[in-house]
Amino acid sequence: MAVTIKLPYILYAVLLLFSLLSSQTLADGKKQVLVIESYHASFKWDADYRRAIEDTLQDHAVITFFEMDTKRLPPNLHTKQAKAAWERYLHSEPDLVILGDDNALKFLGPKFAKTRTPVVYLGINNNPRNYFEYTFLPKHISGVLERPLMKRSVMYLQEMSEKPVEKVLILFDTGTTSSTIAKEVFQGKSKLRIGSAEVHVKFIAKYDQWKNTIQQASTKQFDAIILGLYHTITDAQGAHVPSKKIINWTSKNTTLPLFAFWEFSVGQDMAIGGLVLDGYSQGKAAANLALRKLQNEANRRLEPVQNNQGQFIFSRSQLQKWNIQLPAHFQDKAIYLP
CATH class of the missing domain: 3.40.50.2300 (Response regulator)
Known part of the structure:
Protein backbone atom coordinates (compact mmCIF):
# COMPACT_ATOMS: atom_id res chain seq x y z
CA MET A 1 0.00 0.00 0.00
CA ARG A 147 53.04 46.11 1.46
CA PRO A 148 54.39 44.60 -1.78
CA LEU A 149 58.16 44.18 -1.50
CA MET A 150 58.97 46.10 -4.63
CA LYS A 151 62.24 47.78 -3.77
CA ARG A 152 63.61 44.68 -2.06
CA SER A 153 62.48 42.57 -5.03
CA VAL A 154 64.46 44.72 -7.48
CA MET A 155 67.53 44.53 -5.24
CA TYR A 156 67.27 40.74 -5.04
CA LEU A 157 66.72 40.57 -8.79
CA GLN A 158 70.12 42.19 -9.26
CA GLU A 159 71.67 39.61 -6.92
CA MET A 160 70.20 36.54 -8.57
CA SER A 161 71.02 37.52 -12.16
CA GLU A 162 74.33 36.61 -13.76
CA LYS A 163 73.98 39.52 -16.18
CA PRO A 164 73.77 43.17 -15.04
CA VAL A 165 70.21 44.35 -14.44
CA GLU A 166 70.34 48.04 -15.24
CA LYS A 167 66.84 48.78 -16.50
CA VAL A 168 63.62 47.17 -15.19
CA LEU A 169 60.02 47.52 -16.33
CA ILE A 170 57.26 47.10 -13.72
CA LEU A 171 53.71 46.64 -15.02
CA PHE A 172 50.36 47.22 -13.29
CA ASP A 173 46.73 47.52 -14.29
CA THR A 174 44.74 50.60 -13.24
CA GLY A 175 42.56 49.04 -10.52
CA THR A 176 42.11 50.32 -6.97
CA THR A 177 45.09 48.41 -5.55
CA SER A 178 47.38 49.52 -8.38
CA SER A 179 46.33 53.16 -7.99
CA THR A 180 47.03 52.95 -4.27
CA ILE A 181 50.47 51.45 -4.87
CA ALA A 182 51.23 54.23 -7.35
CA LYS A 183 50.69 56.76 -4.56
CA GLU A 184 51.93 54.88 -1.51
CA VAL A 185 54.98 53.07 -2.93
CA PHE A 186 56.04 55.05 -5.98
CA GLN A 187 54.71 58.44 -4.79
CA GLY A 188 53.31 59.15 -8.23
CA LYS A 189 56.65 58.67 -10.00
CA SER A 190 56.90 56.69 -13.22
CA LYS A 191 60.69 56.35 -13.01
CA LEU A 192 63.03 55.88 -10.05
CA ARG A 193 66.38 54.36 -9.18
CA ILE A 194 66.64 51.29 -6.98
CA GLY A 195 70.22 50.24 -6.33
CA SER A 196 72.01 50.37 -9.67
CA ALA A 197 68.81 49.81 -11.67
CA GLU A 198 66.67 52.38 -13.45
CA VAL A 199 63.09 51.30 -12.78
CA HIS A 200 60.16 52.32 -14.98
CA VAL A 201 56.60 51.83 -13.72
CA LYS A 202 53.72 51.66 -16.17
CA PHE A 203 49.98 51.46 -15.45
CA ILE A 204 47.90 49.92 -18.25
CA ALA A 205 44.13 49.69 -18.67
CA LYS A 206 43.72 48.00 -22.08
CA TYR A 207 44.86 44.59 -23.31
CA ASP A 208 46.19 45.86 -26.66
CA GLN A 209 48.36 48.39 -24.87
CA TRP A 210 49.59 45.66 -22.52
CA LYS A 211 50.56 43.47 -25.48
CA ASN A 212 52.35 46.30 -27.25
CA THR A 213 54.28 47.15 -24.09
CA ILE A 214 55.47 43.55 -23.68
CA GLN A 215 56.46 43.23 -27.32
CA GLN A 216 58.39 46.50 -27.35
CA ALA A 217 60.16 46.11 -24.00
CA SER A 218 63.36 44.59 -25.36
CA THR A 219 63.70 47.32 -28.00
CA LYS A 220 63.71 49.89 -25.18
CA GLN A 221 66.74 48.26 -23.55
CA PHE A 222 64.93 46.78 -20.57
CA ASP A 223 66.72 43.83 -18.96
CA ALA A 224 63.75 42.33 -17.11
CA ILE A 225 60.01 42.74 -16.45
CA ILE A 226 58.32 42.44 -13.07
CA LEU A 227 54.58 41.80 -13.03
CA GLY A 228 52.46 43.68 -10.57
CA LEU A 229 48.70 43.37 -11.10
CA TYR A 230 46.88 42.75 -14.39
CA HIS A 231 43.47 41.65 -13.17
CA THR A 232 41.29 44.63 -14.14
CA ILE A 233 42.50 44.95 -17.74
CA THR A 234 39.77 45.17 -20.38
CA ASP A 235 39.65 44.74 -24.15
CA ALA A 236 38.78 47.42 -26.71
CA GLN A 237 35.06 46.87 -26.07
CA GLY A 238 35.46 47.27 -22.31
CA ALA A 239 34.99 43.57 -21.50
CA HIS A 240 37.12 42.08 -18.74
CA VAL A 241 40.05 39.97 -19.96
CA PRO A 242 40.68 36.89 -17.76
CA SER A 243 43.90 37.29 -15.78
CA LYS A 244 45.06 33.76 -16.68
CA LYS A 245 44.81 34.62 -20.36
CA ILE A 246 46.91 37.76 -19.83
CA ILE A 247 49.72 36.12 -17.89
CA ASN A 248 49.86 33.06 -20.16
CA TRP A 249 50.11 35.30 -23.22
CA THR A 250 52.72 37.45 -21.50
CA SER A 251 54.84 34.46 -20.49
CA LYS A 252 54.69 33.05 -24.03
CA ASN A 253 55.46 36.28 -25.86
CA THR A 254 57.96 38.13 -23.71
CA THR A 255 61.57 38.17 -24.88
CA LEU A 256 62.71 39.26 -21.42
CA PRO A 257 62.77 37.32 -18.11
CA LEU A 258 59.45 37.76 -16.33
CA PHE A 259 59.42 38.08 -12.53
CA ALA A 260 56.58 38.82 -10.08
CA PHE A 261 55.61 40.49 -6.81
CA TRP A 262 52.81 38.05 -5.89
CA GLU A 263 52.83 34.27 -5.64
CA PHE A 264 49.67 33.94 -7.76
CA SER A 265 51.72 35.01 -10.81
CA VAL A 266 54.38 32.31 -10.41
CA GLY A 267 54.29 28.95 -12.16
CA GLN A 268 54.30 27.04 -15.41
CA ASP A 269 53.48 29.33 -18.36
CA MET A 270 53.55 32.27 -15.96
CA ALA A 271 56.36 34.20 -14.22
CA ILE A 272 59.72 32.97 -12.93
CA GLY A 273 59.10 34.16 -9.37
CA GLY A 274 61.07 36.29 -6.93
CA LEU A 275 60.51 37.68 -3.46
CA VAL A 276 56.72 37.50 -3.36
CA LEU A 277 53.73 37.93 -1.08
CA ASP A 278 51.15 35.16 -0.78
CA GLY A 279 47.50 35.12 0.22
CA ASN A 307 52.83 41.10 7.23
CA ASN A 308 55.67 41.88 4.83
CA GLN A 309 58.30 39.17 5.16
CA GLY A 310 57.72 37.66 1.76
CA GLN A 311 59.00 34.33 0.44
CA PHE A 312 61.37 33.36 -2.34
CA ILE A 313 59.13 31.36 -4.66
CA PHE A 314 60.23 30.21 -8.11
CA SER A 315 58.87 28.13 -10.97
CA ARG A 316 61.22 25.29 -11.93
CA SER A 317 59.97 25.28 -15.52
CA GLN A 318 60.49 29.03 -15.90
CA LEU A 319 63.96 28.91 -14.37
CA GLN A 320 64.81 26.22 -16.91
CA LYS A 321 63.22 28.16 -19.78
CA TRP A 322 65.35 31.24 -19.05
CA ASN A 323 68.42 29.20 -18.13
CA ILE A 324 68.64 30.84 -14.71
CA GLN A 325 70.78 29.20 -12.04
CA LEU A 326 69.96 30.67 -8.64
CA PRO A 327 72.86 31.47 -6.31
CA ALA A 328 73.29 29.01 -3.45
CA HIS A 329 71.93 31.38 -0.79
CA PHE A 330 68.67 31.66 -2.76
CA GLN A 331 68.40 27.93 -3.37
CA ASP A 332 68.56 27.13 0.35
CA LYS A 333 65.53 29.26 1.28
CA ALA A 334 63.42 29.06 -1.90
CA ILE A 335 60.09 27.33 -2.44
CA TYR A 336 59.70 25.76 -5.87
CA LEU A 337 56.56 25.45 -7.98
CA PRO A 338 56.20 23.53 -11.27
Whole structure:
Protein backbone atom coordinates (compact mmCIF):
# COMPACT_ATOMS: atom_id res chain seq x y z
CA MET A 1 0.00 0.00 0.00
CA ALA A 2 1.40 3.41 -0.99
CA VAL A 3 2.02 5.87 1.81
CA THR A 4 1.22 9.53 1.18
CA ILE A 5 3.12 12.14 3.20
CA LYS A 6 1.32 15.42 3.49
CA LEU A 7 3.27 18.61 2.76
CA PRO A 8 2.92 20.08 6.30
CA TYR A 9 4.74 17.05 7.71
CA ILE A 10 7.61 17.56 5.25
CA LEU A 11 7.86 21.21 6.21
CA TYR A 12 7.82 20.27 9.87
CA ALA A 13 10.65 17.78 9.31
CA VAL A 14 12.74 20.37 7.47
CA LEU A 15 12.21 22.95 10.21
CA LEU A 16 13.08 20.37 12.85
CA LEU A 17 16.31 19.52 10.99
CA PHE A 18 17.34 23.19 10.80
CA SER A 19 16.51 23.57 14.46
CA LEU A 20 18.70 20.62 15.39
CA LEU A 21 21.58 21.95 13.26
CA SER A 22 21.27 25.37 14.86
CA SER A 23 21.16 23.84 18.30
CA GLN A 24 24.27 21.81 17.52
CA THR A 25 26.09 24.97 16.41
CA LEU A 26 25.12 26.70 19.63
CA ALA A 27 26.11 23.66 21.64
CA ASP A 28 29.52 23.70 19.97
CA GLY A 29 29.90 27.31 21.09
CA LYS A 30 30.87 28.49 17.62
CA LYS A 31 30.63 32.12 16.60
CA GLN A 32 29.46 33.39 13.21
CA VAL A 33 32.12 34.98 10.97
CA LEU A 34 31.33 36.72 7.67
CA VAL A 35 34.19 37.21 5.20
CA ILE A 36 33.53 39.91 2.60
CA GLU A 37 35.94 39.56 -0.32
CA SER A 38 36.77 42.46 -2.62
CA TYR A 39 37.38 39.93 -5.37
CA HIS A 40 36.26 36.33 -6.05
CA ALA A 41 36.92 32.85 -4.75
CA SER A 42 38.63 31.54 -7.90
CA PHE A 43 41.25 34.31 -7.74
CA LYS A 44 44.26 32.53 -6.22
CA TRP A 45 44.95 35.32 -3.70
CA ASP A 46 41.41 34.97 -2.34
CA ALA A 47 41.48 31.18 -2.49
CA ASP A 48 44.68 31.12 -0.43
CA TYR A 49 43.57 33.54 2.27
CA ARG A 50 40.18 31.82 2.49
CA ARG A 51 41.99 28.53 3.10
CA ALA A 52 44.10 30.12 5.85
CA ILE A 53 41.02 31.60 7.54
CA GLU A 54 39.23 28.26 7.45
CA ASP A 55 42.29 26.38 8.71
CA THR A 56 42.60 28.75 11.67
CA LEU A 57 38.98 29.44 12.60
CA GLN A 58 37.00 26.35 11.61
CA ASP A 59 37.12 24.90 15.13
CA HIS A 60 35.91 28.18 16.62
CA ALA A 61 33.47 29.65 14.11
CA VAL A 62 31.01 29.02 11.32
CA ILE A 63 32.45 30.93 8.34
CA THR A 64 30.49 32.29 5.39
CA PHE A 65 31.74 34.29 2.41
CA PHE A 66 30.50 37.07 0.16
CA GLU A 67 32.31 37.91 -3.09
CA MET A 68 32.17 41.54 -4.28
CA ASP A 69 33.97 40.51 -7.50
CA THR A 70 35.43 43.99 -8.12
CA LYS A 71 38.35 42.82 -10.25
CA ARG A 72 36.08 41.43 -12.96
CA LEU A 73 33.10 43.78 -12.66
CA PRO A 74 33.37 47.37 -13.96
CA PRO A 75 33.77 50.18 -11.38
CA ASN A 76 30.23 51.47 -11.94
CA LEU A 77 28.93 48.23 -10.34
CA HIS A 78 31.17 48.29 -7.28
CA THR A 79 28.79 50.38 -5.17
CA LYS A 80 25.97 47.94 -5.97
CA GLN A 81 28.15 45.04 -4.87
CA ALA A 82 29.04 46.83 -1.64
CA LYS A 83 25.34 47.38 -0.95
CA ALA A 84 24.67 43.67 -1.47
CA ALA A 85 27.51 42.83 0.91
CA TRP A 86 26.05 45.15 3.54
CA GLU A 87 22.64 43.51 3.14
CA ARG A 88 24.28 40.13 3.72
CA TYR A 89 25.82 41.48 6.92
CA LEU A 90 22.50 42.88 8.16
CA HIS A 91 20.72 39.61 7.39
CA SER A 92 23.32 37.29 8.93
CA GLU A 93 24.21 39.37 12.02
CA PRO A 94 27.69 37.80 12.41
CA ASP A 95 29.82 38.00 15.56
CA LEU A 96 32.80 39.21 13.51
CA VAL A 97 33.48 40.41 9.96
CA ILE A 98 36.66 40.01 7.92
CA LEU A 99 37.13 42.46 5.03
CA GLY A 100 39.43 41.21 2.29
CA ASP A 101 41.46 43.87 0.42
CA ASP A 102 41.09 47.59 -0.24
CA ASN A 103 37.73 47.79 -2.00
CA ALA A 104 35.90 46.02 0.83
CA LEU A 105 37.42 48.38 3.40
CA LYS A 106 36.90 51.42 1.18
CA PHE A 107 33.19 50.80 0.61
CA LEU A 108 32.22 49.14 3.89
CA GLY A 109 34.72 50.33 6.51
CA PRO A 110 32.89 53.62 7.21
CA LYS A 111 29.62 51.69 7.68
CA PHE A 112 31.18 49.23 10.11
CA ALA A 113 32.74 52.12 12.02
CA LYS A 114 29.21 53.01 13.12
CA THR A 115 28.52 49.51 14.46
CA ARG A 116 29.91 47.51 17.37
CA THR A 117 30.71 44.45 15.27
CA PRO A 118 34.41 43.52 15.50
CA VAL A 119 36.08 43.89 12.10
CA VAL A 120 39.41 42.54 10.84
CA TYR A 121 40.73 43.65 7.46
CA LEU A 122 43.48 42.09 5.35
CA GLY A 123 45.42 42.88 2.18
CA ILE A 124 45.24 46.66 2.63
CA ASN A 125 47.73 48.58 0.48
CA ASN A 126 46.45 52.04 1.39
CA ASN A 127 46.72 53.69 4.77
CA PRO A 128 43.51 52.32 6.39
CA ARG A 129 42.79 55.74 7.90
CA ASN A 130 42.26 57.10 4.38
CA TYR A 131 39.03 55.12 4.16
CA PHE A 132 37.54 56.67 7.30
CA GLU A 133 36.42 60.12 8.30
CA TYR A 134 38.42 59.92 11.52
CA THR A 135 42.13 60.49 12.18
CA PHE A 136 42.20 57.08 13.87
CA LEU A 137 40.26 53.88 13.39
CA PRO A 138 37.58 52.80 15.87
CA LYS A 139 38.99 50.35 18.39
CA HIS A 140 36.82 47.49 17.14
CA ILE A 141 38.49 47.63 13.69
CA SER A 142 42.02 46.40 13.00
CA GLY A 143 43.81 44.16 10.55
CA VAL A 144 46.70 43.26 8.30
CA LEU A 145 48.52 45.63 5.96
CA GLU A 146 49.85 44.44 2.62
CA ARG A 147 53.04 46.11 1.46
CA PRO A 148 54.39 44.60 -1.78
CA LEU A 149 58.16 44.18 -1.50
CA MET A 150 58.97 46.10 -4.63
CA LYS A 151 62.24 47.78 -3.77
CA ARG A 152 63.61 44.68 -2.06
CA SER A 153 62.48 42.57 -5.03
CA VAL A 154 64.46 44.72 -7.48
CA MET A 155 67.53 44.53 -5.24
CA TYR A 156 67.27 40.74 -5.04
CA LEU A 157 66.72 40.57 -8.79
CA GLN A 158 70.12 42.19 -9.26
CA GLU A 159 71.67 39.61 -6.92
CA MET A 160 70.20 36.54 -8.57
CA SER A 161 71.02 37.52 -12.16
CA GLU A 162 74.33 36.61 -13.76
CA LYS A 163 73.98 39.52 -16.18
CA PRO A 164 73.77 43.17 -15.04
CA VAL A 165 70.21 44.35 -14.44
CA GLU A 166 70.34 48.04 -15.24
CA LYS A 167 66.84 48.78 -16.50
CA VAL A 168 63.62 47.17 -15.19
CA LEU A 169 60.02 47.52 -16.33
CA ILE A 170 57.26 47.10 -13.72
CA LEU A 171 53.71 46.64 -15.02
CA PHE A 172 50.36 47.22 -13.29
CA ASP A 173 46.73 47.52 -14.29
CA THR A 174 44.74 50.60 -13.24
CA GLY A 175 42.56 49.04 -10.52
CA THR A 176 42.11 50.32 -6.97
CA THR A 177 45.09 48.41 -5.55
CA SER A 178 47.38 49.52 -8.38
CA SER A 179 46.33 53.16 -7.99
CA THR A 180 47.03 52.95 -4.27
CA ILE A 181 50.47 51.45 -4.87
CA ALA A 182 51.23 54.23 -7.35
CA LYS A 183 50.69 56.76 -4.56
CA GLU A 184 51.93 54.88 -1.51
CA VAL A 185 54.98 53.07 -2.93
CA PHE A 186 56.04 55.05 -5.98
CA GLN A 187 54.71 58.44 -4.79
CA GLY A 188 53.31 59.15 -8.23
CA LYS A 189 56.65 58.67 -10.00
CA SER A 190 56.90 56.69 -13.22
CA LYS A 191 60.69 56.35 -13.01
CA LEU A 192 63.03 55.88 -10.05
CA ARG A 193 66.38 54.36 -9.18
CA ILE A 194 66.64 51.29 -6.98
CA GLY A 195 70.22 50.24 -6.33
CA SER A 196 72.01 50.37 -9.67
CA ALA A 197 68.81 49.81 -11.67
CA GLU A 198 66.67 52.38 -13.45
CA VAL A 199 63.09 51.30 -12.78
CA HIS A 200 60.16 52.32 -14.98
CA VAL A 201 56.60 51.83 -13.72
CA LYS A 202 53.72 51.66 -16.17
CA PHE A 203 49.98 51.46 -15.45
CA ILE A 204 47.90 49.92 -18.25
CA ALA A 205 44.13 49.69 -18.67
CA LYS A 206 43.72 48.00 -22.08
CA TYR A 207 44.86 44.59 -23.31
CA ASP A 208 46.19 45.86 -26.66
CA GLN A 209 48.36 48.39 -24.87
CA TRP A 210 49.59 45.66 -22.52
CA LYS A 211 50.56 43.47 -25.48
CA ASN A 212 52.35 46.30 -27.25
CA THR A 213 54.28 47.15 -24.09
CA ILE A 214 55.47 43.55 -23.68
CA GLN A 215 56.46 43.23 -27.32
CA GLN A 216 58.39 46.50 -27.35
CA ALA A 217 60.16 46.11 -24.00
CA SER A 218 63.36 44.59 -25.36
CA THR A 219 63.70 47.32 -28.00
CA LYS A 220 63.71 49.89 -25.18
CA GLN A 221 66.74 48.26 -23.55
CA PHE A 222 64.93 46.78 -20.57
CA ASP A 223 66.72 43.83 -18.96
CA ALA A 224 63.75 42.33 -17.11
CA ILE A 225 60.01 42.74 -16.45
CA ILE A 226 58.32 42.44 -13.07
CA LEU A 227 54.58 41.80 -13.03
CA GLY A 228 52.46 43.68 -10.57
CA LEU A 229 48.70 43.37 -11.10
CA TYR A 230 46.88 42.75 -14.39
CA HIS A 231 43.47 41.65 -13.17
CA THR A 232 41.29 44.63 -14.14
CA ILE A 233 42.50 44.95 -17.74
CA THR A 234 39.77 45.17 -20.38
CA ASP A 235 39.65 44.74 -24.15
CA ALA A 236 38.78 47.42 -26.71
CA GLN A 237 35.06 46.87 -26.07
CA GLY A 238 35.46 47.27 -22.31
CA ALA A 239 34.99 43.57 -21.50
CA HIS A 240 37.12 42.08 -18.74
CA VAL A 241 40.05 39.97 -19.96
CA PRO A 242 40.68 36.89 -17.76
CA SER A 243 43.90 37.29 -15.78
CA LYS A 244 45.06 33.76 -16.68
CA LYS A 245 44.81 34.62 -20.36
CA ILE A 246 46.91 37.76 -19.83
CA ILE A 247 49.72 36.12 -17.89
CA ASN A 248 49.86 33.06 -20.16
CA TRP A 249 50.11 35.30 -23.22
CA THR A 250 52.72 37.45 -21.50
CA SER A 251 54.84 34.46 -20.49
CA LYS A 252 54.69 33.05 -24.03
CA ASN A 253 55.46 36.28 -25.86
CA THR A 254 57.96 38.13 -23.71
CA THR A 255 61.57 38.17 -24.88
CA LEU A 256 62.71 39.26 -21.42
CA PRO A 257 62.77 37.32 -18.11
CA LEU A 258 59.45 37.76 -16.33
CA PHE A 259 59.42 38.08 -12.53
CA ALA A 260 56.58 38.82 -10.08
CA PHE A 261 55.61 40.49 -6.81
CA TRP A 262 52.81 38.05 -5.89
CA GLU A 263 52.83 34.27 -5.64
CA PHE A 264 49.67 33.94 -7.76
CA SER A 265 51.72 35.01 -10.81
CA VAL A 266 54.38 32.31 -10.41
CA GLY A 267 54.29 28.95 -12.16
CA GLN A 268 54.30 27.04 -15.41
CA ASP A 269 53.48 29.33 -18.36
CA MET A 270 53.55 32.27 -15.96
CA ALA A 271 56.36 34.20 -14.22
CA ILE A 272 59.72 32.97 -12.93
CA GLY A 273 59.10 34.16 -9.37
CA GLY A 274 61.07 36.29 -6.93
CA LEU A 275 60.51 37.68 -3.46
CA VAL A 276 56.72 37.50 -3.36
CA LEU A 277 53.73 37.93 -1.08
CA ASP A 278 51.15 35.16 -0.78
CA GLY A 279 47.50 35.12 0.22
CA TYR A 280 47.82 32.33 2.77
CA SER A 281 50.14 34.38 4.99
CA GLN A 282 47.76 37.34 4.83
CA GLY A 283 44.80 35.15 5.72
CA LYS A 284 46.67 33.49 8.57
CA ALA A 285 47.65 36.82 10.13
CA ALA A 286 44.08 38.13 9.80
CA ALA A 287 42.59 34.92 11.23
CA ASN A 288 44.89 35.14 14.26
CA LEU A 289 43.65 38.68 14.94
CA ALA A 290 40.07 37.50 14.46
CA LEU A 291 40.61 34.68 16.93
CA ARG A 292 41.81 37.16 19.56
CA LYS A 293 38.73 39.30 19.01
CA LEU A 294 36.45 36.28 19.25
CA GLN A 295 38.15 35.25 22.48
CA ASN A 296 37.14 38.20 24.65
CA GLU A 297 39.23 40.91 22.97
CA ALA A 298 36.44 42.26 20.76
CA ASN A 299 36.53 45.73 22.31
CA ARG A 300 40.26 45.96 22.77
CA ARG A 301 42.28 48.10 20.35
CA LEU A 302 44.65 45.82 18.41
CA GLU A 303 47.47 47.41 16.45
CA PRO A 304 47.56 46.66 12.70
CA VAL A 305 49.94 43.93 11.60
CA GLN A 306 52.32 44.53 8.71
CA ASN A 307 52.83 41.10 7.23
CA ASN A 308 55.67 41.88 4.83
CA GLN A 309 58.30 39.17 5.16
CA GLY A 310 57.72 37.66 1.76
CA GLN A 311 59.00 34.33 0.44
CA PHE A 312 61.37 33.36 -2.34
CA ILE A 313 59.13 31.36 -4.66
CA PHE A 314 60.23 30.21 -8.11
CA SER A 315 58.87 28.13 -10.97
CA ARG A 316 61.22 25.29 -11.93
CA SER A 317 59.97 25.28 -15.52
CA GLN A 318 60.49 29.03 -15.90
CA LEU A 319 63.96 28.91 -14.37
CA GLN A 320 64.81 26.22 -16.91
CA LYS A 321 63.22 28.16 -19.78
CA TRP A 322 65.35 31.24 -19.05
CA ASN A 323 68.42 29.20 -18.13
CA ILE A 324 68.64 30.84 -14.71
CA GLN A 325 70.78 29.20 -12.04
CA LEU A 326 69.96 30.67 -8.64
CA PRO A 327 72.86 31.47 -6.31
CA ALA A 328 73.29 29.01 -3.45
CA HIS A 329 71.93 31.38 -0.79
CA PHE A 330 68.67 31.66 -2.76
CA GLN A 331 68.40 27.93 -3.37
CA ASP A 332 68.56 27.13 0.35
CA LYS A 333 65.53 29.26 1.28
CA ALA A 334 63.42 29.06 -1.90
CA ILE A 335 60.09 27.33 -2.44
CA TYR A 336 59.70 25.76 -5.87
CA LEU A 337 56.56 25.45 -7.98
CA PRO A 338 56.20 23.53 -11.27
